Amino acid sequence: MHKPDDTSPTAAPAGRRHKTEADSALGRRARRCAEIFGRRVAVDTSRLARNHSCAMPGFVERGYYVDQDFTCKDCGVTGVWTAARQRWWYEVMHGDPWTTARRCARCRRLERERIAAARRAQVEGERRNAAHKAKADRWQALKNTAPTRRRKRLR
Secondary structure, eight states, X not given: OOOOOSSOTTSOOTTOOOOOGGGSHHHHHHHHOTTEETTEEEOOGGGSOOOOOSSOOHHHHHTEEEOEXXXXXXXXXXEEEOHHHHHIIIIISOOOTXXXXXXXXXXXXXXXXXXXXXXXXXXXXXXXXXXXXXXXXXXXXXXXHSOOOOOOOOO
């Protein structure tokens, strides 16, 4: 069963090894993609959204993205906007180069839900107003087609 040897009982079994930085997802991605080094991600300026400004954002001047700390404007929690996430935002989604992270993931989700609820309420209100207007128009059409009675004038 178990061979007595000099290894401690807490050591990993012989067939397994501990996950190191190189084995993590970032390490695998770094091996696959030469542009990722450390906590920096190289900028591909050809993939950035067009910017009609005379100045260049800091990451373009540096030539790489770095992790940025930010404070959520809704809940006040401090978060990190990772270099890989910045690359996705600027190069894949073609976000404006002058924007930065302002909300944490939870508050972004809540804001999207709030906006969706507001849109649903607006559409429902427009539908209700259109139905009310159609009903008023039908009433007006009936009123105009019905024979009117003339009243005698009292002197």
